Amino acid sequence: MTKRIFEIAFEVVTFLLMFAAIYAIFIYAPIEKTMGIVQKIFYLHVPAAFLAFSAFFITFLASIVYLYKKDQKWDVIAYCSAEVGVLFCTIVLITGPIWAKPVWNVWWTWDPRLTTTLILWFIYLAYLMLRGVVRENQRANLSAVFGIIGFANVPITFFAIRLWRTIHPVIITSEGINISKPMKYTLLLTFCAFFLFFLSLLKNRIKLERLKINTENVKAVYEEIFSS
Amino acid sequence: MRKLPSYDYIIEAKGVKKEFGFKAVLKGIDLQLKEGDFLTLFGPNGAGKTTFIQILCSLMLPGSGKVCIVGFDPRSDREALCEVIGFVSHHTFLYPNLSAFENLKFYGTMYNVPALGEKIEKLLELVGLADFPNDQVQTFSRGMQQRLSLARAVIHDPVVLFLDEPYTGLDQLGAEDLKQILVEFRDKGKTIVMISHNLDRGLELCNRVAILRSGRLVYHEEISETEIVDFKPIYFKYIEKRPLPFQVAL
Amino acid sequence: MIFIRKLWAIVWKDLLSELRTKEMILSMCLFSFLVLIIFSFALGTEVMDLKTIVPGILWVVFIFSGLMGLGRAFGAERDKGTLSGLLLCPLSPWGIYLAKVVGTFIFTAIMEIFTLSIFIILFNLNLLPVLLPIGLIIFLGTLGFSAIGTLFSAMSAATKSRDTILSILVFPITVPMLIAAVKATETILAGKAVAEVYPSLKILIAFDLIYLLIAYLTFTFIIEE
Numbered sequence: 001m002t003k004r005i006f007e008i009a010f011e012v013v014t015f016l017l018m019f020a021a022i023y024a025i026f027i028y029a030p031i032e033k034t035m036g037i038v039q040k041i042f043y044l045h046v047p048a049a050f051l052a053f054s055a056f057f058i059t060f061l062a063s064i065v066y067l068y069k070k071d072q073k074w075d076v077i078a079y080c081s082a083e084v085g086v087l088f089c090t091i092v093l094i095t096g097p098i099w100a101k102p103v104w105n106v107w108w109t110w111d112p113r114l115t116t117t118l119i120l121w122f123i124y125l126a127y128l129m130l131r132g133v134v135r136e137n138q139r140a141n142l143s144a145v146f147g148i149i150g151f152a153n154v155p156i157t158f159f160a161i162r163l164w165r166t167i168h169p170v171i172i173t174s175e176g177i178n179i180s181k182p183m184k185y186t187l188l189l190t191f192c193a194f195f196l197f198f199l200s201l202l203k204n205r206i207k208l209e210r211l212k213i214n215t216e217n218v219k220a221v222y223e224e225i226f227s228s
Numbered sequence: 229m230r231k232l233p234s235y236d237y238i239i240e241a242k243g244v245k246k247e248f249g250f251k252a253v254l255k256g257i258d259l260q261l262k263e264g265d266f267l268t269l270f271g272p273n274g275a276g277k278t279t280f281i282q283i284l285c286s287l288m289l290p291g292s293g294k295v296c297i298v299g300f301d302p303r304s305d306r307e308a309l310c311e312v313i314g315f316v317s318h319h320t321f322l323y324p325n326l327s328a329f330e331n332l333k334f335y336g337t338m339y340n341v342p343a344l345g346e347k348i349e350k351l352l353e354l355v356g357l358a359d360f361p362n363d364q365v366q367t368f369s370r371g372m373q374q375r376l377s378l379a380r381a382v383i384h385d386p387v388v389l390f391l392d393e394p395y396t397g398l399d400q401l402g403a404e405d406l407k408q409i410l411v412e413f414r415d416k417g418k419t420i421v422m423i424s425h426n427l428d429r430g431l432e433l434c435n436r437v438a439i440l441r442s443g444r445l446v447y448h449e450e451i452s453e454t455e456i457v458d459f460k461p462i463y464f465k466y467i468e469k470r471p472l473p474f475q476v477a478l
Numbered sequence: 479m480i481f482i483r484k485l486w487a488i489v490w491k492d493l494l495s496e497l498r499t500k501e502m503i504l505s506m507c508l509f510s511f512l513v514l515i516i517f518s519f520a521l522g523t524e525v526m527d528l529k530t531i532v533p534g535i536l537w538v539v540f541i542f543s544g545l546m547g548l549g550r551a552f553g554a555e556r557d558k559g560t561l562s563g564l565l566l567c568p569l570s571p572w573g574i575y576l577a578k579v580v581g582t583f584i585f586t587a588i589m590e591i592f593t594l595s596i597f598i599i600l601f602n603l604n605l606l607p608v609l610l611p612i613g614l615i616i617f618l619g620t621l622g623f624s625a626i627g628t629l630f631s632a633m634s635a636a637t638k639s640r641d642t643i644l645s646i647l648v649f650p651i652t653v654p655m656l657i658a659a660v661k662a663t664e665t666i667l668a669g670k671a672v673a674e675v676y677p678s679l680k681i682l683i684a685f686d687l688i689y690l691l692i693a694y695l696t697f698t699f700i701i702e703e
Contacts, residue, residue, distance in 0.1 A: 160658050
């Protein structure tokens with residue numbers, strides 16, 4: 001019972017914080033002088049990017065633990081986290097160009113960070129696709145291995161792109177944004193709100209997946225009773 | 229020659245379960261066989277026979293439960309286990325573009341068989357393919373391939389032999405030959421587990437029979453030659469559709 | 479020693495099998511030839527700065543043609559129904575993997591030598607003075623590609639839609655290898671000092687080692703059911 005109350009409280013706090021974050025972004029935070037209103041997308045972009053990477057990192061860790069312990073629980077966590085991660089990564093890849101076009105004057109640049117994020121997005125989409133096509137009795141194993149490989153790929157990709165970029169110089173970098181105090185507080189608030197939102201999404205997604213597994217189990221038992 | 233660990237039963241399975249996704253294929257199987265036993269495993273299609281034999285020969289890991297073959301656990305001593313078992317399936321595991329000799333040479337090398345050349349000649353003689361050592365396997369008939377597959381399975385003198393429907397695709401003559409080889413094998417004191425649909429073929433050689441039905445071992449008894457006639461009604465009694473006592477396991 | 483002998487037995491059996499049919503190696507070479515021709519048409523007869531696009535074309539051809547060979551490493555075993563026979567042999571999964579990497583490497587290398595010869599003729603390049611560094615780059619790149627590709631080949635052999643999923647898995651992961659290899663090839667072709675390719679070579683070596691290590695740790699899980 002206390003667990004249920006705690007869960008509800010958690011959701012309510014998340015909800016309120018999200019509202020507070022929206023208020024802070026649109027009303028409280030001042031408009032940036034050089035970039036104008038478009039800078040506000042940063043409050044969405046930065047936490048989303050951080051959480052996308054965190055989600056993939058959770059997938060990576062859960063995959064390792066799964067291979068070690070062979071407990072289906074960890075496979076579910078890895079899967080759900082990858083799904084939430086792809087969602088946040090998509091947000092990052094959509095908000096990034098919206099911000100970049102007026103500020104950098106291009107939709108896209110082959111900056112190491114941008115490119116690594118894009119590659120990561122591809123990798124975890126592939127992860128989700130792999131889960132869909134692989135045979136059931138090998139699904140958890142194969143996706144765990146791929147989850148590990150996908151994340152191990154991040155540092156090498158980052159360094160490789162940094163190397164590659166030096167011959168295709170990009171003049172603009174993402175540095176040089178003045179952050180005033182209200183902006184800092186807003187960013188902090190959105191960070192917290194997004195973090196709770198992320199946790200709540202992940203938690204509910206895992207719950208849903210577990211329910212699905214239980215339903216399938218009940219169905220299998222049911223079918224067995226009626227087939228024999 | 230080979231150092232084997234000590235064991236009570238040469239084949240031991242305890243509470244073996246296996247699920248494919250949500251479908252439980254094996255629902256807790258216990259089996260114990262002593263050295264020199266010849267077990268034939270009967271059962272309707274989809275009963276889980278092939279899954280069970282694949283778990284026994286380490287091609288699949290049990291979902292839960294324990295398997296111990298010749299004292300080896302497939303989880304920890306897979307390679308040692310592989311060296312003492314042979315497996316004949318309806319897949320021949322032969323490379324179609326390689327000749328009979330090359331196929332046996334490949335598998336012989338993999339099992340690190342000493343004096344391989346002579347061994348292969350002897351085996352080809354045994355399975356009646358001595359005249360075609362250099363023909364590619366794809367030119368062989370199904371029966372010839374199955375004979376060669378048998379030679380492949382016993383090239384390393386396994387202690388335990390698993391056979392999954394070995395009579396599939398063999399003509400009368402081939403089946404008789406296979407039977408002769410199995411008799412020879414049995415008389416050497418090796419342990420054999422065979423899956424079969426065919427009651428007559430399955431009952432010819434065995435000293436134990438078991439029936440697998442929807443993932444459970446519903447019948448497992450010793451059988452002597454005189455009882456073979458009595459077995460058929462038992463078999464049909466177990467195979468016919470009737471509700472099984474079930475437990476809900478979530 | 480026994481390990482090496484078993485490993486070689488697998489490689490030899492794959493080579494012998496391929497030598498009899500020549501099905502895969504021919505299609506790989508033919509495919510790379512065709513892609514090169516397509517590139518020549520697409521780029522027109524007067525390309526201004528050949529040396530800057532040549533490395534890119536070369537590696538794209540290597541990867542696309544190499545992909546055809548990758549799927550066969552385990553796909554062929556699955557198709558012929560021999561995979562179980564191979565897994566039954568007393569050899570560690572790592573050994574099986576390594577043998578398949580060697581096999582894939584040999585087939586890809588043959589295709590690459592063929593492609594390079596056609597390339598020299600079609601694009602009128604003189605590679606002779608830089609053959610050694612180019613060879614090293616191609617060796618490291620191909621090794622990484624075979625290592626990661628063989629791992630994914632075993633994965634995709636367990637799926638319903640093999641070739642599609644294989645390319646979806648392979649492409650994003652090979653990005654660092656591709657970038658480093660193209661960059662290094664470009665530096666060499668531009669006639670710069672060999673020392674300038676060291677950063678790229680480092681990445682190639684890191685790529686090879688990391689994926690061989692991951693395969694060593696995880697290959698058991700890929701083939702067990």
